[in-house]
Amino acid sequence: MTAPEFSRPERIDTIGEGEREISVTATESERAALAERFGLKAIERLEGVFRVRRDVGGIVARGNVRASVVQSCVVTDDALPVTVDEPVALRFVAEDEAEADEIELDEDALDTMGFDGAAIDLGEAAAETMALALDPFPRGPNAAAVLREAGVISEEEAKPLGALAGLKAQLEKRQS
Numbered sequence: 001m002t003a004p005e006f007s008r009p010e011r012i013d014t015i016g017e018g019e020r021e022i023s024v025t026a027t028e029s030e031r032a033a034l035a036e037r038f039g040l041k042a043i044e045r046l047e048g049v050f051r052v053r054r055d056v057g058g059i060v061a062r063g064n065v066r067a068s069v070v071q072s073c074v075v076t077d078d079a080l081p082v083t084v085d086e087p088v089a090l091r092f093v094a095e096d097e098a099e100a101d102e103i104e105l106d107e108d109a110l111d112t113m114g115f116d117g118a119a120i121d122l123g124e125a126a127a128e129t130m131a132l133a134l135d136p137f138p139r140g141p142n143a144a145a146v147l148r149e150a151g152v153i154s155e156e157e158a159k160p161l162g163a164l165a166g167l168k169a170q171l172e173k174r175q176s
Helices: 028-038 122-133 143-149 160-175
Strands: 009-011 020-025 042-055 058-072 079-094 111-115 119-121
Touching: 009 122, 020 122, 028 042, 028 122, 042 079, 042 122, 058 122, 079 122, 111 119, 119 122
Parallel strands: 079 111
Antiparallel strands: 009 119, 020 042, 042 058, 058 079
Protein backbone atom coordinates (compact mmCIF):
# COMPACT_ATOMS: atom_id res chain seq x y z
CA MET A 1 0.00 0.00 0.00
CA THR A 2 1.36 3.41 -0.92
CA ALA A 3 1.51 6.28 1.54
CA PRO A 4 -1.22 8.92 1.34
CA GLU A 5 -0.43 12.11 -0.59
CA PHE A 6 -0.59 14.19 2.61
CA SER A 7 0.92 12.01 5.30
CA ARG A 8 1.80 13.43 8.71
CA PRO A 9 2.46 10.43 10.93
CA GLU A 10 2.58 11.03 14.66
CA ARG A 11 4.22 8.18 16.55
CA ILE A 12 2.04 7.08 19.43
CA ASP A 13 5.02 6.68 21.73
CA THR A 14 5.45 10.48 21.55
CA ILE A 15 1.89 11.08 22.76
CA GLY A 16 2.00 11.45 26.50
CA GLU A 17 -0.77 11.24 29.06
CA GLY A 18 -1.79 14.88 28.65
CA GLU A 19 -3.30 16.63 25.67
CA ARG A 20 -0.97 18.01 23.00
CA GLU A 21 -1.76 20.30 20.06
CA ILE A 22 -0.47 19.29 16.64
CA SER A 23 -0.88 21.36 13.48
CA VAL A 24 -0.53 19.99 9.94
CA THR A 25 -0.43 21.95 6.67
CA ALA A 26 -0.36 20.47 3.16
CA THR A 27 2.31 21.64 0.73
CA GLU A 28 1.53 22.77 -2.80
CA SER A 29 2.48 19.39 -4.29
CA GLU A 30 0.46 17.51 -1.66
CA ARG A 31 -2.58 19.71 -2.36
CA ALA A 32 -2.24 19.08 -6.11
CA ALA A 33 -2.08 15.30 -5.57
CA LEU A 34 -5.09 15.41 -3.21
CA ALA A 35 -7.06 17.50 -5.72
CA GLU A 36 -6.47 14.78 -8.30
CA ARG A 37 -7.48 12.02 -5.87
CA PHE A 38 -10.71 13.76 -4.86
CA GLY A 39 -11.62 15.04 -8.35
CA LEU A 40 -11.24 18.73 -7.50
CA LYS A 41 -10.02 21.53 -9.75
CA ALA A 42 -7.69 22.73 -6.97
CA ILE A 43 -6.99 22.76 -3.26
CA GLU A 44 -5.60 26.17 -2.42
CA ARG A 45 -5.22 25.56 1.33
CA LEU A 46 -5.54 22.56 3.64
CA GLU A 47 -4.63 22.61 7.30
CA GLY A 48 -5.67 20.88 10.47
CA VAL A 49 -5.20 21.65 14.14
CA PHE A 50 -5.67 18.68 16.44
CA ARG A 51 -5.63 18.24 20.21
CA VAL A 52 -4.34 14.70 20.67
CA ARG A 53 -4.40 12.54 23.79
CA ARG A 54 -4.36 8.92 24.85
CA ASP A 55 -7.65 7.29 25.74
CA VAL A 56 -8.66 3.87 27.02
CA GLY A 57 -9.99 3.04 23.54
CA GLY A 58 -6.98 4.39 21.58
CA ILE A 59 -5.81 7.86 20.62
CA VAL A 60 -8.36 10.70 20.54
CA ALA A 61 -7.90 13.66 18.21
CA ARG A 62 -10.24 16.65 18.32
CA GLY A 63 -9.84 19.86 16.43
CA ASN A 64 -10.65 21.56 13.19
CA VAL A 65 -9.83 21.22 9.49
CA ARG A 66 -9.83 24.29 7.26
CA ALA A 67 -9.51 24.29 3.50
CA SER A 68 -10.08 26.39 0.42
CA VAL A 69 -10.91 24.27 -2.60
CA VAL A 70 -12.28 24.68 -6.11
CA GLN A 71 -14.90 22.14 -7.12
CA SER A 72 -16.52 21.71 -10.54
CA CYS A 73 -20.23 22.25 -11.08
CA VAL A 74 -21.62 18.84 -12.03
CA VAL A 75 -23.73 20.43 -14.78
CA THR A 76 -21.61 23.21 -16.32
CA ASP A 77 -18.09 22.33 -15.09
CA ASP A 78 -17.81 25.94 -13.85
CA ALA A 79 -15.27 26.51 -11.07
CA LEU A 80 -16.93 26.75 -7.66
CA PRO A 81 -14.76 28.09 -4.81
CA VAL A 82 -15.62 26.39 -1.51
CA THR A 83 -14.42 27.04 2.02
CA VAL A 84 -14.29 24.18 4.52
CA ASP A 85 -14.23 24.77 8.27
CA GLU A 86 -15.02 21.38 9.77
CA PRO A 87 -14.78 20.19 13.38
CA VAL A 88 -13.00 16.88 13.89
CA ALA A 89 -13.59 14.26 16.58
CA LEU A 90 -11.68 11.02 15.89
CA ARG A 91 -10.58 7.96 17.78
CA PHE A 92 -7.64 6.13 16.28
CA VAL A 93 -7.70 2.43 17.08
CA ALA A 94 -5.31 -0.33 16.09
CA GLU A 95 -6.38 -1.76 12.70
CA ASP A 96 -7.21 -5.19 14.13
CA GLU A 97 -9.63 -3.50 16.58
CA ALA A 98 -11.06 -1.20 13.88
CA GLU A 99 -12.27 -4.26 11.94
CA ALA A 100 -14.25 -5.62 14.90
CA ASP A 101 -18.03 -5.97 14.75
CA GLU A 102 -20.11 -2.83 14.41
CA ILE A 103 -21.36 -1.31 17.62
CA GLU A 104 -24.19 1.10 18.32
CA LEU A 105 -22.86 4.62 18.74
CA ASP A 106 -24.36 7.38 20.83
CA GLU A 107 -24.38 11.01 19.74
CA ASP A 108 -21.13 11.72 21.61
CA ALA A 109 -19.30 8.87 19.87
CA LEU A 110 -16.16 9.64 17.90
CA ASP A 111 -15.56 8.63 14.30
CA THR A 112 -13.03 5.81 14.18
CA MET A 113 -9.91 5.52 12.03
CA GLY A 114 -7.57 2.57 12.05
CA PHE A 115 -3.82 2.87 12.45
CA ASP A 116 -0.92 0.43 12.23
CA GLY A 117 -0.27 0.45 15.98
CA ALA A 118 2.87 2.60 15.72
CA ALA A 119 1.65 5.98 14.39
CA ILE A 120 -1.53 7.87 13.59
CA ASP A 121 -1.71 9.90 10.37
CA LEU A 122 -3.12 13.36 11.01
CA GLY A 123 -2.50 14.47 7.42
CA GLU A 124 -4.73 11.72 6.04
CA ALA A 125 -7.28 12.48 8.76
CA ALA A 126 -7.36 16.12 7.61
CA ALA A 127 -7.64 15.13 3.93
CA GLU A 128 -10.51 12.71 4.55
CA THR A 129 -12.32 15.21 6.78
CA MET A 130 -12.08 17.85 4.04
CA ALA A 131 -13.33 15.46 1.36
CA LEU A 132 -16.30 14.34 3.46
CA ALA A 133 -17.29 17.97 4.14
CA LEU A 134 -17.64 18.77 0.42
CA ASP A 135 -20.93 18.64 -1.51
CA PRO A 136 -20.67 15.49 -3.67
CA PHE A 137 -22.84 17.06 -6.42
CA PRO A 138 -22.12 20.80 -6.41
CA ARG A 139 -24.18 23.01 -8.68
CA GLY A 140 -23.26 26.50 -9.74
CA PRO A 141 -25.59 29.46 -10.31
CA ASN A 142 -26.05 28.62 -14.02
CA ALA A 143 -26.87 24.93 -13.53
CA ALA A 144 -30.68 25.27 -13.38
CA ALA A 145 -30.83 27.31 -16.60
CA VAL A 146 -28.56 24.89 -18.47
CA LEU A 147 -30.63 21.90 -17.32
CA ARG A 148 -33.89 23.62 -18.28
CA GLU A 149 -32.47 24.45 -21.71
CA ALA A 150 -31.48 20.80 -22.16
CA GLY A 151 -35.05 19.70 -21.36
CA VAL A 152 -34.38 18.33 -17.91
CA ILE A 153 -37.40 18.86 -15.67
CA SER A 154 -37.14 20.10 -12.10
CA GLU A 155 -37.86 17.95 -9.05
CA GLU A 156 -41.20 19.72 -8.56
CA GLU A 157 -42.26 18.92 -12.13
CA ALA A 158 -41.22 15.30 -11.70
CA LYS A 159 -43.31 14.73 -8.58
CA PRO A 160 -46.30 12.39 -9.05
CA LEU A 161 -48.79 15.20 -8.47
CA GLY A 162 -47.13 17.22 -11.26
CA ALA A 163 -47.74 14.35 -13.70
CA LEU A 164 -51.30 13.89 -12.46
CA ALA A 165 -52.00 17.60 -12.84
CA GLY A 166 -51.31 17.28 -16.58
CA LEU A 167 -53.61 14.28 -16.79
CA LYS A 168 -56.33 16.17 -14.94
CA ALA A 169 -56.10 19.02 -17.46
CA GLN A 170 -56.43 16.57 -20.37
CA LEU A 171 -59.50 14.95 -18.80
CA GLU A 172 -61.12 18.33 -18.28
CA LYS A 173 -60.57 19.16 -21.97
CA ARG A 174 -62.29 15.92 -23.05
CA GLN A 175 -65.26 16.54 -20.80
CA SER A 176 -65.93 20.02 -22.16
